[in-house]
Amino acid sequence: MRRIVSSPMLRRGLAAIALLIVSVFLIDMLSDYRQSQVSSVAYLAIAAGGLSVLIGLNGQLSLGHGAFMAIGAYTVAKMLQDGKEAPMLVLLVAAVIVTALVGAIVAVAAARLQGPYVAGATLALAVAVPALAVHFRDALGGEPGLRVSSPDVPTSIDDALFFLTGTETGTSQWLATVSVACLVVTFLLLRNLSQSRVGRQWRAVRDDPVAAQLAGINLGRSRIVCFIVSAACAGLAGGLMAMVTRVAAPSGFTLILSLTLLMAVVLGGLGTLTGALIGAALLTLLPTYVTNAGSSLGLSDLQSAELAPLVLGLTTIAVVLLAPAGLVGSIAPALRRLRTPSTDTSVTTTITRGEQS
Amino acid sequence: MSRNHLRAALAASTAAVVLAGCGAGGRDASSGGDSEGGDTTGVTDTTISVGTHQPLTGVAAPGYSEINTGMKAYFDYVNEAGGIHGRKLELTVKDDGYNPTNTSKVVDELVLKDNVFAILGGLGTPTHTAVVDFLNKEEVPDLFVSSGAQLWGNDPEARPWTFGWQPDYEIEGKIMGQWIKENKPNAKVGLFLQGDELGGDGEKGLRQYVDDQIVERVEYASGNTDIGPQISKLKASGADLVVGFNTPSYTALSQLTSMKLGYDPTWIYTNVGSDPKLAGELLSTFSKGKVKGGGALDGAMTTEYIPGVGEESPWVDLWEKVWKEQGGKGELTNYRVYGMSQAYLFASALQASGKDLTRERIVDVIEKDAKNWPGPNLAPFRYSADSHLGISGMRMAEIKGLKTTPLTDVLVTDIGDAEITKDETDVAAVAPPKDGLPDVEVLK
Known part of the structure; x- marks a missing residue:
């Protein structure tokens, strides 16, 4: 027992399993609509988590993660065309592999670039990938995209979940459960990775490339690996997104999606996975909440629709001004300061910058 | 570490209790939400709630964002006169920004959370493509899609709940x-x-x-x-x-x-x-x-395929009247006329469905009877058991200023190699009833 509790990796693994079991019950208690919202938050958080690791731990700014999501989504959609079927695990693994491969190619190019140039190269990707879908209309469905049939719940899993929760598992519940499971597993892997030797190398490359190189770290390889991991997360998110939204269409993967991911990361706090989750939840739930609040206050449909981007923009400005390290990035150190008031502030921040992930 | 032990033990025992409580054993016969007569989701004795997805923001918003105001104005006009079979019409409009991913989310919200009776005039080919299978799976009437793609009507067996509206391209x-x-x-x-x-x-x-x-x-x-x-x-x-x-x-x-x-x-x-x-x-x-x-x-x-603003038509006179009485800001536009025409057809369908309204009933009534209802459409609808495609024809016209002058009679045809013929029905000649409310018989 003591050994389990003292090994961080095992401890996290156990926590993840506990979290999974609890989430199965929690999701079961939600309405269909809430379940679909949970799925949306989960897939956005997976992509944001991957991006957060890339930016926060490795210092590479990608504006093209929406394009990787598109690749994941189209991979799943293509595998389900013309009535074809495949188990969900196969679909998601395929989405991850294909995206990781594309990510590897982009990463090799991006590893030669630095700072704003990486952002520029990935920005081009975000613009070009949806256009490809429009151009290759026969294969990729053009503007309307490819329809994705929502997956059926496997009988064995339906029975297992029925034994646990005592209710039939609907499609949205199944999707929400799978999305949350993917989220927990992804975050567990990212967390373990960032706390390992690889993660320390990523941070070293971010903080001082020259020093890292002198310490024997291969800069290019470190950047490429981090980029591939991050792209693979986006691919998984894209695959889930295709199943949850039942469509893979170019207009769902515009530059706005890439910027939304970046916004989730900035809102939550660079390099923190909890922050990515909070940012994703905020970006998914806030617009709906604001729009509905607007309508119930008597605004016209048009006005309340326009209210959502306004409030989102103002929230982002407020967070950047008041909590420049993001919600989690600013609040967590503040809480810690409260607990240990004697610690010198500057020391705390440097430590947390390294520790949070 | 003893504190951690305690925590672990506590967590384990809680989990065990929860799991034991949930081991639910055998399944009961599931009880569906349908009553014996059909699905009445979204319908009460005094209201019918419908939803739509429209691009209120984004690239497609100019023009298209006005359609829902036309629908709403006509619904308010009907409600003012007492509703249809005593039920008031409520329209929930959701903005999807012409992005299929958003469409999927807002239609989830309309169907699963707001429990609307039907989706009316969902706008756009790429956007509605994202939800058409979902709506048919959930058996939600998907009426009068605002797009001329053929997906909405060419295969009623695959998509029995979906109906097109405007003539296909x-x-x-x-x-x-x-x-x-x-x-x-x-x-x-x-x-x-x-x-x-x-x-x-x-x-x-x-x-x-x-x-x-x-x-x-x-x-x-x-x-x-x-x-x-x-x-x-x-x-x-x-x-x-x-x-x-x-x-x-x-x-x-x-x-x-x-x-x-x-x-x-x-x-x-x-x-x-x-x-x-x-x-x-x-x-x-x-x-x-x-x-x-x-x-x-x-x-x-x-x-x-429908008379537009500025044309000599009793229908346009009706739309002017509706907009004057119930419209919001701005003047009557062709997009608002479009929305009102859809709302009129929906009101006709409710009228013909009678007092006992269910999702199954309205779809059945539209399929069997809508081609006979008078409306602003210049040519009749093609609805039948074999086709859910919308209006069957149109006329050529020349644009002068903000108005159009007809160049031909109303011509009707169908997809494939169907011939083009002059419309022999008198649909285009029928004027709306004096009170502006659809006057159709309840289908037996």
Whole structure:
């Protein structure tokens, strides 16, 4: 027992399993609509988590993660065309592999670039990938995209979940459960990775490339690996997104999606996975909440629709001004300061910058 | 570490208790939400709640964002008169920004959270494509989709809950093609097409009649605003009659680009892209005021399937009255007329369904009876057990100022090689009832 509790990796693994079991019950208690919202938050958080690791731990700014999501989504959609079927695990693994491969190619190019140039190269990707879908209309469905049939719940899993929760598992519940499971597993892997030797190398490359190189770290390889991991997360998110939204269409993967991911990361706090989750939840739930609040206050449909981007923009400005390290990035150190008031502030921040992930 | 032990033990025992409590054993017979007569979700004794997805923000918002205000105005007009069979009509409008991913989310919200009775006039081909399977799986009536794609009506067996509304782009292309063949047999025809169903189906219809007259075809991708290369290509081909299957923004862009290049063919625009008011406004915006909007499309031709603003029609008089009494800000536009026409058809369907309204009932009634109901549509609907495609025909018209003048009778046809004939029914001649409420018999 003591050994389990003292090994961080095992401890996290156990926590993840506990979290999974609890989430199965929690999701079961939600309405269909809430379940679909949970799925949306989960897939956005997976992509944001991957991006957060890339930016926060490795210092590479990608504006093209929406394009990787598109690749994941189209991979799943293509595998389900013309009535074809495949188990969900196969679909998601395929989405991850294909995206990781594309990510590897982009990463090799991006590893030669630095700072704003990486952002520029990935920005081009975000613009070009949806256009490809429009151009290759026969294969990729053009503007309307490819329809994705929502997956059926496997009988064995339906029975297992029925034994646990005592209710039939609907499609949205199944999707929400799978999305949350993917989220927990992804975050567990990212967390373990960032706390390992690889993660320390990523941070070293971010903080001082020259020093890292002198310490024997291969800069290019470190950047490429981090980029591939991050792209693979986006691919998984894209695959889930295709199943949850039942469509893979170019207009769902515009530059706005890439910027939304970046916004989730900035809102939550660079390099923190909890922050990515909070940012994703905020970006998914806030617009709906604001729009509905607007309508119930008597605004016209048009006005309340326009209210959502306004409030989102103002929230982002407020967070950047008041909590420049993001919600989690600013609040967590503040809480810690409260607990240990004697610690010198500057020391705390440097430590947390390294520790949070 | 003893504290950690305690915590672990506590967590484990809690989990065990929870699991034990949940081991639910055998299954009960599931109890569905349907009553024996059918699904009455969204219907109460005094209200019927319906929802729609519309682009209120984003690229497709100009023009299209007005459609729901027309629907709402007519619903309010009906409610003022006591509703249909004593039930008031409630419309929930959700903005999807013309993004299929958002459409999927807002339709989830409408169906799963707001529990609407039906989706009415969901707008857009890419957007509605994302939800059509979901709506049919959930067995939600998906009525009068605001798009001319054939997906909504060509396979009622696969999509029994979905009904199209406006004429599809293929029959529009056929009717245009026949008119060109008969009236401009020597014209060199160029095609200006949006790279999706709109352009593809339109071209298919046109080629049935004027395949040998077509000298050039160009495509643009929606979102790319530089169409200089395409227009240059048309100019170089010597085409003197250009048929545009495009959206309103591209009507304005094509006019502006042609002016810049000194190219002046006769234009025929699809009904989708030909609203002279909107195209004029966009033209004036895109040219930063250098081109005056009014009369920008004078001399261009288009098609019509419902009477528009400014035309002599008792229906337009009714819409003017409805908008004056129940409308919000702004004046009556063709987009609001479009929304009101859909709302009128929906009200007719509710009227014909009778007091015992269910989701199954309204779909059945529309399939069997809607082609007989009087309405603003110039030609009858094609609804039957074999087809859920919408209005069966249209007429060619010329644009002058903000109005149109008819060039032909109302012509009807169907997809494929169905013949084009003059509409023999008198649908277009029927005036609305005096009180403006649909007057149809309850279907037995």
